[in-house]
Amino acid sequence: MSDEIVRIKGTKSGLQLLFAAGATYAAIEKEIRAKLRAGSGFFCRGTVMHAMEGSLSKDEMEKLKRLFHESGVIFSVTRSRIPGATEWPVERPRRKSARAQKRPAEAxxxxxxxxxxxxxxxxxxxxxxxxxxxxxxxxxxxxxxxxxxxxxxxxxxxxxxxxxxxxxxxxxxxxxxxxxxxxxxxxxxxxxxxxxxxxxxxxxxxxxxxxxxxxxxxxxxxxxxxxxxxxxxxxxxxxxxxxxxxx
Amino acid sequence: MSEVIVITSGKGGVGKTTTTANLGMGLAMRGKNVVLVDTDTGLRNLDLLLGLENRIMYDLIDVTQGRVPYKKALVRHKKVENLFLLPTSQVKDKSAVNPEELVKLCEELRKEFDYILIDCPAGIEQGFQTAIAAADVAIVVTMPEISAVRDADKIIGELGRADKENIKLIVNRIRPQMVESGDMLDMDDINDILSIDCIGQVPDDKMVITSTNRGEPCITMDKSTAGQAYRNIVGRLLGEKVPFMTFPKEGFFSRLKHVFGM
Incomplete structure (x- = not known):
């Protein structure tokens, strides 16, 4: 495993944001800023970024949302895992949801x-x-x-x-x-x-x-x-x- | 590696059957084993365009209903010996074949042929659903005219719904003069709306009609501009990079005629 804290996975319905185990919010934000700067052409406007609900606190999620919105990326907190994103150890307690997955928009x-x-x-x-x-x-x-x-x-x-x-x-x-x-x-x-x-x-x-x-x-x-x-x-x-x- | 290509359009009269006959003939002349399957049951025309009407013994319905093996129903072309036609019935209607039967038939045909071209009926009903069921590639034929483009758009949507992702476009019957004077949709307008990969622009050509009546696809005629366009499309289907035809602007003499009001 590399020493990345933040990882972005491509899935069918958009991008999924994953955090490393036990990472602090400050470190996460720093790395996201760096990624946004490095890939300014890659994150085209209207890209949808999903993050798992419960992997960060509400306030922190709100801050991340603002951060992404500045670069035109739509930030969305999902309650369940996007299909296709692979498991990656995250220590923080996460609500494993048994609910129906959010339907992909295309359907x-x-x-x-x-x-x-x-x-x-x-x-x-x-x-x-x-x-x-x-x-x-x-x-x-x-x-x-x-x-x-x-x-x-x-x-x-x-x-x-x-x-x-x-x-x-x-x-x-x-x-x-x-x-x-x-x-x-x-x-x-x-x-x-x-x-x-x-x-x-x-x-x-x-x-x-x-x-x-x-x-x-x-x-x-x-x-x-x-x-x-x-x-x-x-x-x-x-x-x-x-x-x-x-x- | 064999490929099943369906030629479809939604609207009638844009040249699906003409395109099927010409592309089939073109691919066969380039040495490929080709079979053309007519699925326009009840309104079959493909045999006429190839001049093979009087050689038909059995048809698609006989094959799908298991009365004869498909080899018995195939009609070999008079001149090009690696081109075959699987005609359909003129007396039955489109409910006589279902998608599963056609998929099964295409699986068998794949073993023998490099290209299987399916001529699709007009419309979006059962006949269309049957025709596209087995296809790897769909070629949508349209004309530079608003209703044909609108129907092509609908068809592309329907193809997407059936999970057909490999869709190509042929724009048929372009009249360069009318495009020039702004009376006809130009390629930019069409690409703007349909936004799919265009593999051919075929000009309107009188020789298409004479060739249809004679039962010889115009791709065999050296002088036909439409024939040249079809030859280019065949090249592109075979993976060659062929530049698009440039249509000659109105010539000096015809302009002179205009000046003198002739």
Missing amino acids: AVQAEAAVPAENAPAEPAAVQASSADDEAVQMVVVNKTLRGGQEVRTKSSVLVCGNVNPGAQIIAGGSIDIRGTCRGLVHAGAFGNQKAFVVADHLIPTQIRIADLIARSPDDPQQIEKTARPERASIKDGQIVIEPIER
Whole structure:
């Protein structure tokens, strides 16, 4: 074994963060900073980093989360081990969970049922634990292009690392972030959340719906142009407004 | 190492069967043992394109239902002797074959042939599901037209759902002049939406129609631009690096004709 304290394993649903046995938080943070600096090109924005719940305290997890967010990596605390990550001795007590594993986001695309709906009955106690954590856990990540006829339907927010093609649908209770071109139908805040928004690198959808409002693309195809900048659609003064953003 | 390739599109009339016939002929002319399997039961055309209609004795349904061994149903091509056709029935419909039967048949064919090309029916129903069941590689054929691209996108999604990861794209019937004048989707638009590996761009060519009627795939014609494009695709399938064809801009004479309003 090498003398690394922090190890990052690639798994199907993202990266898994593992800590060496008995490592202190200070040492862990130092090494993560070094890794982030060394691999600044490797950790592309939108990468999902999973860490085991219980391997560090809540406060420490929160600090790590902030640290990763600074480099654009999504940090997520999972309650169970990601399939594919190998065992590595960690001395700290860890909650070995017998609960159902978090479904990989991709499976949600095929299934009509929403991911949280399936998880919720299995872990009711954990959902109430902390609202900040839940937001991270409940985001549905789709790591592929959504093609015509495919649909994501969830109560939580959605992150798509890929395009949303014409004929595809996303219906989300929260917001929708698309790291790619959006040409399909997107409905954010589908259960009445007026504060939900839609962000995409190129926002040219057939329809945008936010909460109970609908906006559609212009009828004249000449007016639809591929914008150079990411755009954000949200509700302002009772109508859907699209504005360019930096990210 | 044999390979099962399915040629599919979703939309009808984009040139699945033409592509199957030409690629099959091309691979056979390069010395490979090739069998073409028509799964468009009830609407078979592949035999016509190859000019083999009058030689059919048994069909795919006879084979999958165990009436004859597959070797009896194979039709050898008139000129290219390592090209075979396994035709389908014109009287039955697509429910006559199921995916398991086709997978089993392809396993047998793999022992004898280098390439097994499956001509898929249009649509996304049972016929499509059957045709893709055995495939290692899927070739999606589309046209530079919005509905064909939309259907191709849907098909790529369906292929992904069936765990077919190796998907290639052929864009058929491109009219360079219309692309030039912005009246037709260009390759960038198509790649932008479909974002899969493109292995061929075939121009619209009158010779395709004459060759279809004659029962000789246009890949055999030296002068056909579509034939040249298909030859390039065959090269790419065999692992060669062939640059894409550049379409000639509108020539001097045709521009002159425009000027004089001819």
